[in-house]
Amino acid sequence: MWEYTDKVKEYFLNPRNVGEVEGANGVAEVGSMACGDAMKLSIKVEDGKVTDAKFQTFGCASAIASASALTEMIKGKSIEEVERITNQDIADFLGGLPKEKMHCSVLGRQALEKAIANYKGITPKEEEGEIICECFGVTDREIERAVRENHLATVEEVTHYTKAGGGCESCHDAIREIIAKVRAEAKPVPRPKLSNLQKIRMIEETLEREIRPSLKHDGGDIELIDVIGNRVLVATRGTCAVCKASEQTLKNFVEAKLRELVWPELVVEEVTP
């Protein structure tokens, strides 16, 4: 059973602002029944202020509570204030959500943005992206944004926040690429030169802490064989050893991680031990 805060339970058992606003000038539908949660939000904006907001939600208790909380948060606020609301704000309003349920707050934020865009007569950016997760219809833009705004580092976290990767798991490599890309945007910190010993130790630590848990989650594993200059020689194990995508994983995930955390010129090479 999920550990919900009293506020989540209260907003689930006695939801505020259920239904559709009459004469709404901003409406949005997000999610889908196939995905397990869907939300309809309607708002009325007058003189730059949200004067009314109502919701309908198909979904679990935290999805209902998040939607109801959102309507409470935006009523009476100016469009500028409302536009700054993040999914974390919704979760905070409820006293926090279990990490596996963060996608409920993201759904609320998506609905809000879409309703505002609808009010303004524009198309929100996330909609233009390319679908990465076919199971839940999540685009690269949505994933990028969740990673950036919530400082996500693993595929599991991305799944908690966006559902992406929670189905057939075939998009896990693509999600890892997006995480690496977004995290690389952060300004690189100049590093002092490393001794060979320091470099090997850091590679080992990074493999242990950042890489192996993620590979193991998918039934794979990796072993460090040797380090020659900037060449990192590794052997793959488990599903990685038979997986066609493992070459890509080595480049896009393992090498990217090592370059980010150890030394920018490292090259990962696979060897057969």
Next chain:
Amino acid sequence: MKTIYLDNNATTQVAPEVLQAILPYFHENYGNPSSAHSFGGQVARKVTAAREQVSSLLGAAPEEIIFTSCGTESDNTAVMSALATQGDRRHIVTSRVEHPAIRSLGFHLAGKGYRVTEIPVDGEGHLDMERYQKSLTPDTAIATLMWANNETGVLFPVEEAARMAHERGILFHTDAVQVVGKMPMNLKENAIDLLSLSGHKLHAPKGVGVLYVRKGSKFSPFMVGGHQERGRRGGTENTAGIVGLGGACELAALRMDDENTRVKALRDRLENGLIAGVPNCRVNGDPSNRLPNTSNISFEFVEGEGILLMMDEFGICASSGSACTSGSLQPSHVLRAMGVPFTMAHGSIRFSLSIYNTEEEIDFVLEKVPSIIEKLRALSPYWKGGEGICQLNSSRETS
């Protein structure tokens, strides 16, 4: 608040008479059955008696019973033993709707290079017997099928499946965790080689299970250690649990009629009452071929976790196959294998009864559940004035 416990396929209460019988084994008769002294010896005799009680319920011989720690251990032991004793065979046949104790083991073994065939089921949860028969090959080490499904209660024809496997010289295992104590069985009269059961599903404590191994079958232990269970399962016996399981098996034999008449009638009262009282709902699984205590009902256009939490406010305990309750993001693999549509799968609730349920409890549930569904549907964007609509955001729905 009174608890109305309708989640007996998850676990059951220890029968009060069983609890009384096992308490002395924690503090008075705490001896080790392997000891040479009579203080331990008296416990060994109780373990022997429990072995007889279990074998009698199954229609087996006492020496065919191996005590384990749980159903999962029994399942794992059965499959791993079949692979260990037939090193040249690298194929496993199972179904798409097994309990994780078998299903996850299948994924694990597939990752190690074994070939695993999962036989599909139809919309009512029946196994595709033709596909099953065709999948049995000379390379097949073991066929393993659950006797009754834990989510829907649907029964597989395991006796027929066992015969088919035997004709081809293939070992047959059944996960009978949900069936033992609810349906009569006689292992002397069928071809089942290995059978798993779990104590806590039939009013014995948690932490004790059984693997039945037909006499003459090749066997390789999973837990290697001392000479306990005649060298087939190392580790000091869970004496209190074993004594409790023996007692629970004896009680189950006496109460089997009650289970199949009174409990079944209560289940039907609940099911019929809900169908009559709530529009747009349906029973998942073949209603005429299932356990007497289980009902899996889908309430369309609402999500299961919400139903469970609202029932919880009234002390009503049940389970759901919805994505949100499972912790994964997809609804139950059993309902998906049966092709239950998404509009229904997310709103599925499993009620599972026991002999301790009463008519008053069922009537209380029948009084509360329809208004819960109505309340949740009033929140749902798919529910429009007494009817569901499905076109919302349909462009991004996946099949």
